[in-house]
Amino acid sequence: MYRNKLKLIIQFLLFITCLSVVLGLKKSTDSTGLIPLVEEVKVNFKLFAKSTNDLQRAIAALNTNPQSIHDAKNALKNSRLAYKRVAFFLDYFFQSSSLIYNKPAKVEVEEPYMEYQEPSGFQVIEALLFDPQPWVHQKELAAQAELLASSSSDLPALLYSFTATDQQILESVRLELLRVITLSITGYDAPELKSGVVEAGESIRAIQKALLPLVQQPDQAAVLLRQNLDATVIYLDQHPDFDSFDRMKFLTTYGLPLQEQLSNFIRFSKAELNTQSALNYEAKNIFSPDAIPLNVFPGAIKTDAKIVALGKKLFLEKALSGNLKRNCASCHHPEKYFSEPLKTSLAFDGKSNVPRNAPTLLYAGFQYSQFWDGRVKSLQEQIKAVITNPQEMNGEHQVILERVSKSVVYQRDFKDSFPLFKGNPIHIDAIATALAAYIQSLAPRNSxxxxxxxxxxxxxxxxxxxxxxxxxxxxxxxxxxxxxxxxxxxxxxxxxxxxxxxxxxxxxxxxxxxxxxxxxxxxxxxxxxxxxxxxxxxxxxxxxxxxxxxxxxxxxxxxxxxxxxxxxxxxxxxxxxxxxxxxxxxxxxxxxxxxxxxxxxxxxxxx
Structure with missing residues (x-):
């Protein structure tokens, strides 16, 4: 009963995914890589399905015999490698389907709808197989293996009427390369198997094959990209051991240059496309200061020197507190890298302490939520909450505005910083905006x-x-x-x-x-x-x-x-x-x- 229900759910998800792709992807004559990609994926879908069947058999044979445990782990590793040959394709074009295979081994909560995503797939199997007594998890392991085998057998259905442009293919491999650079080599999704480096090699090979029809021209961008792909695969093949792998050498000599060459090729081919990522694809590489732009984060403020200068002044302004004795720097000391040397900061009453440590404000703008518990989304919300918090600054908005408005200097600064604001520019949102702009500027990246x-x-x-x-x-x-x-x-x-x-x-x-x-x-x-x-x-x-x-x-x-x-x-x-x-x-x-x-x-x- 459980298996039949699971099968129906998987088939429904595949149908919905196929339909969305058919309806959502625009056809284009610029699809040189489409047919070769589909043919390659078709072959790899079959190999992946076979690997999941092998994994299912190995798990069914699991017992207290150490050899059976070894065989199951080896089957898991082989199936993961087979998955990496199609991961870039599934993650980009069929993201909802890809979640079946390689989700983290913990419950994930989809906000703001508070939908729970139960763990499934490879990472769950890995956690169970590396338990001191994996055979006691036979039932759960069998269910996970059945999920993988059933869903992988249905993957060819995704290719029915599938279409994609070269732009989309290029973005899919661009994102896969980022996974290799930031996740695979860290062991993010296979910490116990320690197969991340070998899997990175399979991912680069998949990228190589997907790009092959697109990089045949003799121009320098294509030639350099082909050469870097070849060199990267060779290096990964020659250094498969996870613990001894030189990640810095890989990044500086292979991974980041490859990212740059891929970006150059895409730019040269006039095939830029960003449909899924918050990244700035025009950045040199992922470690460039402009790779993750501030404007993707909640409440981001366009860089403006006048607003930042005003925010810096307000950061030290004690008129924002209820007793005219505290300011932002009371707990986020600039000379201490905008942090607090106490376990938890002294509270407003000067006797007790606030509940949590005051973290550094450096790079605080590069987050999708603020406070340790993420209870607000933007720096502006955080700033207003801190100002009125009885334990922190204990200020009242109206009183603060009256104090600040009395200053001729502030009247001028606010007018210069917010020239388009009608009426009195000194209001609580403007104060929060200026402070947020200053905090967002605290990202030197010069270590x-x-x-x-x-x-x-x-x-x-x-x-x-x-x-x-x-x-x-x-x-x-x-x-x-x-x-x-x-x-x-x-x-x-x-x-x-x-x-x-x-x-x-x-x-x-x-x-x-x-x-x-x-x-x-x-x-x-x-x-x-x-x-x-x-x-x-x-x-x-x-x-x-x-x-x-x-x-x-x-x-x-x-x-x-x-x-x-x-x-x-x-x-x-x-x-x-x-x-x-x-x-x-x-x-x-x-x-x-x-x-x-x-x-x-x-x-x-x-x-």
Whole structure:
């Protein structure tokens, strides 16, 4: 009964997806790559379906025999590799169908409709197979394998009346290359198998084949692109080991140059198209400061020197507080990288403390939500909430406006900054806008890491480079703190901000941890999956912004890395069934942890 129902659901999804593609994609004569793409995908669909059947058989044979476990893991790896040959196609043209196969092994909440996406596919199977006793999960494993086998057998139906332009094909491979650069090499979707580098090779091969009909011309852009694709595949094939893979060398010598060559080719071919991503495709590469434009974020303000200058002045203005003694800098000290050296800031009464740590404001504009629990969407909303919060600035909007309006200097500054505003330009929205503009400007991107990734090969030392490779690999840090901002913006679309349940304890005593009582995002959205969930902040400038975590529990970076190395709160023994961070130890050595800390220090900007 369950299998029949599942089959009907899958078939319905495939039908809807096919229909939307047929209706939604415009036909174009510019479709040189269409027929070869369809033929290649058709072959790979069959190979993928075969691999899922092999996986299903291996799982059915799973028992306490170590060989059966090994066989099941190997079948999973092979099926994942087969999937990577079609992933770029499914993720771009049939995104709803692709979610069946490779979703994270945790419940995801689709906001604002609060729809739950139950985990399914490869990542769920991986988590179960790497359990100490995987055979006890036989029933769930069999259900997941059946889901994969059933849905993959129906994939050829997607090709019925399928059409696409060369522009769309080029955008699909552009996004797949970004997945390789930001996700595959970090082990994002296969942390236990550690097959990310080998899978990256399959993804690049898929890109290579999809582009082949389009890059036959002898012009320099096409020739360089073909050469870079060949070189990248060779390098990945020669260095398949996940833990020892040199990610910095891959990025600087192969991945980023390949991204640049692909962009150049698309530009030369006049085939620019951006239908899905928040990225600026005109940027040199993903680590360029203009790769993620500010204007995609809620409440973004067009850069204006006068408004930024006004915001900087207001940042230090004590007239915005209820007692004329506090300002924004009271908790976000500019000389301390706009952070607070206390665990939690002193409250308005001068005696108690606010509930959470004041994080740095650097790069705060590059988020889709604000506050640790993401309860507001824009910086303007956050600013107005802080101004009126009784524990923070305890100000009243009307009183503040009367105070500021008395200043001749402010009258002039507001008029210059908001010349199109009719009436008195000094109002609370203008104050919030100016402050938000200033905060958005706090994104220098001039750290040692930035200099290195952009060509200065002397900017980082050997220990920092080792730390980067560990951060993006064995340490699994880069699978939550995503490049290039190393915050919770999820590649390759950069349209969502991630929340995680880490199990951060109330104290820093790992032998006797105390469960923190802060419910995080649950207080804003009271659903179980958000209990103790917090936004993933940037780690840029983390060297200068101690203490760490939402409650300021950890005083130094080594403590932070050690916490993750031990498997978060659940790894320390706390009862946290909803923890999204793996509770398994990372098995980082002391030297490796020190190297990761060294890398994080390379992210310190010069202010």
């Amino acid at each position: 040692a890491f930035d200099k290195y990734i952009n060509g200065d090969r002397q900017a980082m030392n050997a220990q920092q480079l080792k730390g980067f490779n560990l951060f993006m690999g064995k340490g699994q840090c880069g699978s939550c703190h995503f490049a290039p901002l190393f915050n919770g913006l999820i590649p390759p679309y950069y349209k969502l901000t991630e929340y995680e349940v880490l199990g951060t304890p109330e104290n820093a005593d790992f032998k006797h941890p105390k469960k923190d009582q802060d419910q995080g995002r649950y207080n804003f959205f009271p659903i179980s999956y958000y209990q103790a969930a917090f936004k993933t902040p940037t780690i840029r400038n983390i060297e200068k912004t101690a203490p760490y975590m939402h409650n300021g529990a950890f005083q130094d970076l080594y403590q932070v890395v050690d916490f993750y190395n031990k498997g978060g709160g659940a790894g320390l023994g706390l009862d946290l069934p909803g923890q999204t961070l793996s509770a398994k130890p990372l098995n980082l050595t002391e030297i490796e942890m020190q190297n990761i800390v060294s890398f994080m220090k390379s992210l310190t900007d010069n202010l």
